[in-house]
Amino acid sequence: MTNQELWQAVLGEMELSISKASFTTWFKNTSIFGISESLIVISVPNIFAKEWLEKKYREQLLLAIQQYNKNITSLSCKISVIDLNTDETQVSETKEQVIDKFSGAKSVTKRKNFNGIIPKKNIYRSNLNKRYTFDSFVVGGNNELAYAACRSIAEAPGQNYNPLFIYGGVGLGKTHLLQSTGNYAGSLNPDIKIRYVSMERFTNELVDAIQKSRAKEFKNDYIDLDILILDDVQFLAGKEKTQEEFFHIFESLYQLGKQIILSSDRAPKSIPTIEDRLRSRFEGGMMADVNKPDLETRIAIINKKLVEKNFSLPENVVEYLATHIYHNVRELEGALNKIIVTFQLRNTVPTIEDVTEMTKDVISINRQKDLTVDKVIRSVGDFYDVKLEEITGKARQKKIVKPRQIVIYFLRQELNLSFPEIGKSLGGRDHSTAIYGYEKITKELENNLLLKDQLKFIKEKFIEY
Amino acid sequence: MKFTCKTINLKEGISKVERIVSKQTTLPILGNILISSEKGRLVLAATNLEIAIKVYIGAKIEKEGSITIPARIIGGFLNTIKDEVVSGELEGAELKITTENHKIKIKGIDAKDFPIIPDVPDEPFFSIQSKKINKAISGVLVSVAHNDTRQELNGVLMKFKNKGITLASTDSFRLTEIDIKGIKVIDETNFETFKEKKNSIIIPALALMEVQRIARDEEINVIIEQNQLFISTSETKIVSRLINGNYPEYKQVLPKKFDIELEVEKEKLTNAVKIASLVTNSQNGEVNFKNTKELDALLITAQSMDSGDNLSEIPTKIKGSEFEILFNCRFILEGLASVLFDSEKVLIKLNKQKSPVMFKKIKAKGEIDESFSYIIMPIVKS
Numbered sequence: 001m002t003n004q005e006l007w008q009a010v011l012g013e014m015e016l017s018i019s020k021a022s023f024t025t026w027f028k029n030t031s032i033f034g035i036s037e038s039l040i041v042i043s044v045p046n047i048f049a050k051e052w053l054e055k056k057y058r059e060q061l062l063l064a065i066q067q068y069n070k071n072i073t074s075l076s077c078k079i080s081v082i083d084l085n086t087d088e089t090q091v092s093e094t095k096e097q098v099i100d101k102f103s104g105a106k107s108v109t110k111r112k113n114f115n116g117i118i119p120k121k122n123i124y125r126s127n128l129n130k131r132y133t134f135d136s137f138v139v140g141g142n143n144e145l146a147y148a149a150c151r152s153i154a155e156a157p158g159q160n161y162n163p164l165f166i167y168g169g170v171g172l173g174k175t176h177l178l179q180s181t182g183n184y185a186g187s188l189n190p191d192i193k194i195r196y197v198s199m200e201r202f203t204n205e206l207v208d209a210i211q212k213s214r215a216k217e218f219k220n221d222y223i224d225l226d227i228l229i230l231d232d233v234q235f236l237a238g239k240e241k242t243q244e245e246f247f248h249i250f251e252s253l254y255q256l257g258k259q260i261i262l263s264s265d266r267a268p269k270s271i272p273t274i275e276d277r278l279r280s281r282f283e284g285g286m287m288a289d290v291n292k293p294d295l296e297t298r299i300a301i302i303n304k305k306l307v308e309k310n311f312s313l314p315e316n317v318v319e320y321l322a323t324h325i326y327h328n329v330r331e332l333e334g335a336l337n338k339i340i341v342t343f344q345l346r347n348t349v350p351t352i353e354d355v356t357e358m359t360k361d362v363i364s365i366n367r368q369k370d371l372t373v374d375k376v377i378r379s380v381g382d383f384y385d386v387k388l389e390e391i392t393g394k395a396r397q398k399k400i401v402k403p404r405q406i407v408i409y410f411l412r413q414e415l416n417l418s419f420p421e422i423g424k425s426l427g428g429r430d431h432s433t434a435i436y437g438y439e440k441i442t443k444e445l446e447n448n449l450l451l452k453d454q455l456k457f458i459k460e461k462f463i464e465y
Numbered sequence: 466m467k468f469t470c471k472t473i474n475l476k477e478g479i480s481k482v483e484r485i486v487s488k489q490t491t492l493p494i495l496g497n498i499l500i501s502s503e504k505g506r507l508v509l510a511a512t513n514l515e516i517a518i519k520v521y522i523g524a525k526i527e528k529e530g531s532i533t534i535p536a537r538i539i540g541g542f543l544n545t546i547k548d549e550v551v552s553g554e555l556e557g558a559e560l561k562i563t564t565e566n567h568k569i570k571i572k573g574i575d576a577k578d579f580p581i582i583p584d585v586p587d588e589p590f591f592s593i594q595s596k597k598i599n600k601a602i603s604g605v606l607v608s609v610a611h612n613d614t615r616q617e618l619n620g621v622l623m624k625f626k627n628k629g630i631t632l633a634s635t636d637s638f639r640l641t642e643i644d645i646k647g648i649k650v651i652d653e654t655n656f657e658t659f660k661e662k663k664n665s666i667i668i669p670a671l672a673l674m675e676v677q678r679i680a681r682d683e684e685i686n687v688i689i690e691q692n693q694l695f696i697s698t699s700e701t702k703i704v705s706r707l708i709n710g711n712y713p714e715y716k717q718v719l720p721k722k723f724d725i726e727l728e729v730e731k732e733k734l735t736n737a738v739k740i741a742s743l744v745t746n747s748q749n750g751e752v753n754f755k756n757t758k759e760l761d762a763l764l765i766t767a768q769s770m771d772s773g774d775n776l777s778e779i780p781t782k783i784k785g786s787e788f789e790i791l792f793n794c795r796f797i798l799e800g801l802a803s804v805l806f807d808s809e810k811v812l813i814k815l816n817k818q819k820s821p822v823m824f825k826k827i828k829a830k831g832e833i834d835e836s837f838s839y840i841i842m843p844i845v846k847s
Binding site (some may be wrong): 047 | 491492493512514515517557580581582583611612691693694706747748
């Protein structure tokens with residue numbers, strides 16, 4: 001058992017016994033620094049974590065450690081330096097560059113950017129995580145188009161599809177695609193200026209810039225880019241000032257023929273409260289959606305992951321995972337990691353029973369076994385901002401009728417209720433009302449893409465209720 | 466816990482610690498202030514897990530104990546009341562505070578969940594007069610970078626020299642360097658061993674701001690241990706993490722010699738640049754410095770399409786040759802106001818080619834004050 005595995009196992013145990021907030025606060029960025037006979041040294045990021053672990057969690061930690069290593073009887077912590085840049089090669093490059101620029105600071109070209117004391121160029125790659133590459137991305141029918149578009153953009157930014165708008169549900173690889181595009185473009189052309197930023201961070205930076213009255217510098221920083229990659233643009237919804245600033249940055253970059261890549265969890269027209277001029281610009285380039293992977297792709301993902309981790313699973317286990325976890329690739333990876341870690345520790349081959357047991361919490365959510373009439377009504381109601389009583393009530397305004405019909409549709413489609421049952425659960429309505437509602441929505445879905453999108457979105461939210 | 470103390474004391478104490486109270490919501494207790502009794506005094510503490518402050522205030526302690534309460538509530542309460550004396554009493558998980566006219570019960574979180582604030586080691590490396598360091602801190606804070614991706618630049622470099630320290634900061638457009646002489650070394654052996662390993666540290670700007678806020682006219686003790694900076698005065702203790710990394714070797718960028726030198730009165734220079742800043746374009750805030758043909762005056766001009774243009778003339782003796790150079794007016798004004806603030810006259814040293822420009826204080830007797838340097842990169846138009 002390596003130190004890393006030991007620590008993973010200990011963390012797993014600690015996580016169960018303390019609150020999530022405490023766990024992330026005190027155990028984030030910790031690892032085993034070393035073990036010598038009876039002493040274990042844990043590396044922690046700051047002095048507060050050191051004090052806390054040594055004074056409050058000592059006994060508990062030692063007990064957990066002793067399950068795996070009986071010899072250890074004492075524990076101490078060491079504050080270690082964690083480089084914020086996860087990518088080591090990049091760090092060393094940065095330092096070299098700084099030195100380079102220093103010795104060459106006298107040359108005219110380098111002072112041109114009014115930035116002679118320390119060069120600023122390398123900040124443009126700072127948000128990209130080198131872990132994400134196209135090579136590790138599994139292409140299937142669900143994401144082919146998005147993948148091809150990203151690749152072609154990385155090869156010739158600003159020329160083919162601008163802006164590129166990628167949308168799809170959580171955990172389906174949007175971020176992976178965006179990051180890979182940035183990394184690949186960077187590897188093809190080392191001088192290119194790329195920035196990857198999430199909408200949330202963009203907003204925070206903007207607010208900060210406005211507070212420090214540096215809004216102009218902020219904007220200039222962005223306009224200077226060759227490729228701007230923005231993740232999770234749906235967070236723009238309702239932020240008027242950010243939309244405004246973003247619009248100007250978008251326009252400037254677009255005019256200059258610079259590449260813009262955007263991602264969101266839904267199509268532009270389903271993002272509520274964004275300005276029309278922005279919406280139309282999002283739709284103006286290329287839109288590609290990322291869907292849930294089909295069974296074959298899921299199997300391919302699992303196999304790729306297994307090769308990466310150098311671990312093997314029996315075929316029926318792979319198939320079980322692929323058939324039962326189909327909503328979200330991240331969940332699939334999570335379940336897989338859990339299995340790999342556990343069985344590497346136990347050093348046995350997992351059987352289908354073990355895996356069923358281990359993944360039952362993930363899978364039950366996927367099956368939506370616990371989806372009830374009440375949950376459907378509440379999630380539809382929340383989406384359309386209509387109260388539960390109104391849906392089951394007597395009123396027949398348009399504002400209420402439509403959500404009611406959608407509820408009917410879901411009850412039929414997802415819960416397989418009979419029409420009389422549906423009528424009954426919606427405040428004692430006749431079965432013909434239910435049939436009419438169901439058919440109306442089914443028909444409308446054929447032509448109304450917006451509705452289709454909305455329903456998909458509501459459906460994804462069922463899990464949260 | 467039961468205590469009674471002067472409102473003003475408690476208010477000052479809370480205001481010293483409340484600024485660093487964490488806004489992050491993952492651990493709600495970090496939004497609280499710890500109030501406890503310790504050896505007949507009241508202790509207030511707050512932390513955001515990067516920096517922690519502990520303040521001791523005089524109080525009459527009738528019963529020992531401790532609790533944490535939200536900084537927002539206690540701060541707001543104390544800022545509002547006018548009563549002279551407050552007393553507090555622990556009632557279960559609430560702190561009841563009573564004054565002559567008001568009563569407030571504040572719901573708290575158990576003090577045992579509050580992060581443990583490490584004790585300041587007994588023997589400091591050295592101590593320094595608060596007056597000296599405060600002046601230097603306001604100088605260096607001007608040119609600290611904000612939110613730069615290079616962590617190092619978001620802090621202030623502290624270099625140890627024989628019997629002194631140097632503080633420096635740069636946001637890559639300008640640089641401040643201030644020497645402080647006369648530190649009082651207390652624990653010589655340990656300080657020397659530390660200096661052998663490392664002759665400089667990088668301190669987060671926030672920590673220095675807090676030092677400046679807490680220190681009255683007294684000696685400040687400094688010690689560095691386990692990559693943490695401990696600062697203490699008689700009533701306050703600060704623990705801050707240090708920034709890891711290598712500070713840029715900025716000395717290499719500074720010119721070894723300057724061709725042109727001129728002295729100007731600070732007030733005249735400030736006013737001229739202020740006037741120029743009114744008409745300059747707002748993006749770069751460009752202000753043009755040049756000389757007259759006869760080398761007997763400095764001309765300061767600015768213009769923009771939208772606002773207009775100006776010309777200010779400051780008569781002075783210019784040593785060297787003709788020059789023309791562009792600055793960002795904000796950098797000049799900030800430097801004059803906080804680095805060179807206590808000097809009547811300013812010495813400007815520059816080169817004909819566009820290399821960094823040095824600003825120095827001139828003391829009353831006409832000597833140059835070598836301990837303060839403020840350096841600006843001129844704007845170069847391509």
